[in-house]
Amino acid sequence: xxxxxxxxxxxxxxxxxxxxxxxxxxxxxxxxxxxxxxxxxxxxxxxxxxxxxxxxxxxxxxxxxxxxxxxxxxxxxxxxxxxxxxxxxxxxxxxxxxxxxxxxxxxxxxxxxxxxxxxxxxxxxxxxxxxxxxxxxxxxxxxxxxxxxxxxxxxxxxxxxxxxxxxxxxxxxxxxxxxxxxxxxxxxxxxxxxxxxxxxxxxxxxxxxxxxxxxxxxxxxxxxxxxxxxxxxxxxxxxxxxxxxxxxxxxxxxxxxxxxxxxxxxxxxxxxxxxxxxxxxxxxxxxxxxxxxxxxxxxxxxxxxxxxxxxxxxxxxxxxxxxxxxxxxxxxxxxxxxxxxxxx
Numbered sequence: 001x002x003x004x005x006x007x008x009x010x011x012x013x014x015x016x017x018x019x020x021x022x023x024x025x026x027x028x029x030x031x032x033x034x035x036x037x038x039x040x041x042x043x044x045x046x047x048x049x050x051x052x053x054x055x056x057x058x059x060x061x062x063x064x065x066x067x068x069x070x071x072x073x074x075x076x077x078x079x080x081x082x083x084x085x086x087x088x089x090x091x092x093x094x095x096x097x098x099x100x101x102x103x104x105x106x107x108x109x110x111x112x113x114x115x116x117x118x119x120x121x122x123x124x125x126x127x128x129x130x131x132x133x134x135x136x137x138x139x140x141x142x143x144x145x146x147x148x149x150x151x152x153x154x155x156x157x158x159x160x161x162x163x164x165x166x167x168x169x170x171x172x173x174x175x176x177x178x179x180x181x182x183x184x185x186x187x188x189x190x191x192x193x194x195x196x197x198x199x200x201x202x203x204x205x206x207x208x209x210x211x212x213x214x215x216x217x218x219x220x221x222x223x224x225x226x227x228x229x230x231x232x233x234x235x236x237x238x239x240x241x242x243x244x245x246x247x248x249x250x251x252x253x254x255x256x257x258x259x260x261x262x263x264x265x266x267x268x269x270x271x272x273x274x275x276x277x278x279x280x281x282x283x284x285x286x287x288x289x290x291x292x293x294x295x296x297x298x299x300x301x302x303x304x305x306x307x308x309x310x311x312x313x314x315x316x317x318x319x320x321x322x323x324x325x326x327x328x329x330x331x332x333x334x335x336x337x338x339x340x341x342x343x344x
Contacts (some may be wrong), residue, residue, distance in 0.1 A: 022048055292324075
C-alpha cells in the first residue's frame, strides 16, 4: 500500500530535522571539529543518513493505524503515574527482560536466544564505541608523548587515565574486537539455520533476511583482520582491509532503516504495550474467556485494543480476537475442510 503524500512530507521533515540536529551535535561535541578525525568522515556521513532514514521510517510506521494505536497505548502506559504507583518496578524489569535479555526468545528456542544475545550485546558494544569515536566525542591521547600512558576524554574533558599495557588498556583498545567475537558466532548460527532449516527458509528473502547476517559477519571479520594485520603482518594489506571494512559498515548503517534491522528501532515501542498488558492484569481486570473453549485469553482492555486495531485496518474479522490461538487453528482447519476440500 502506497504511503500517503502527507505522511511522506511529515516523515521527510522529521528526518531532515533529526539529521540537522545530529550534525550540530557532532560539531559541538567535537569542540567545533577540533577532535573530529577526518579519516572517519565516511562513517560520520553514514550516521547522518542513518538518522534521516530511522526518523523517516519511524514516522511512516507510527502513522499506520496498527502501529499508531500500539504507540499511543504504550505511551500512555509509560507515562502513567497510576501505573508507576501500582507497579513501580514493572518498567525497569521489562526493559531488562524484554529489551536486554529478550526472554520471549528463550521460550521458542534456547539456541536462538543465545545466538540473538551474542549479536545483541556485540552490536551494543560496537555502537557504544564506534558512534562517539566517529563523531569526535571520544578521544584517546597519549599523556606521556610516546605511551604507554593514555587519557580518555569525552567532549574534551578527561574521564580517566590508563596504561595501554595492562588489562584495562587492552580492553580499551580491543573493545571492537570483543564485539566482533560475539557477533560472528551469533550471526553464523542464524545464517546456518536459514540455509539448512526448512521452516526458517520458507518465505525468506535474500535481501531482507540473509544480507543483514552477511553484513554483520563481513564487518566483524574485516575488523578482526585489521587487528591481525597491524599486530602480526606489520600493516600488510591494512589499506585494502580498511576500505573493505568501511564499505561494509557504511552500507549496513544506511541499510538499517529499510531492512530487517529496523526492528531494533521498533522493539522499544513494544515495551509500552507489554507494560499495558501487565498493568491491566494487576488491576484485577477479569480475563476474557475464549468464545469456544472458555479458556482465559487476556484482559478485556487488551483484547478490545486488539479489536480496535483490526477495525482501524478495516479487517472484517475483529471478533476472532476473542478466540484463543488453539481454537483459531481448529476453526481455520474446519473452515478449510468445509469450504475447500477434505483430505490432502
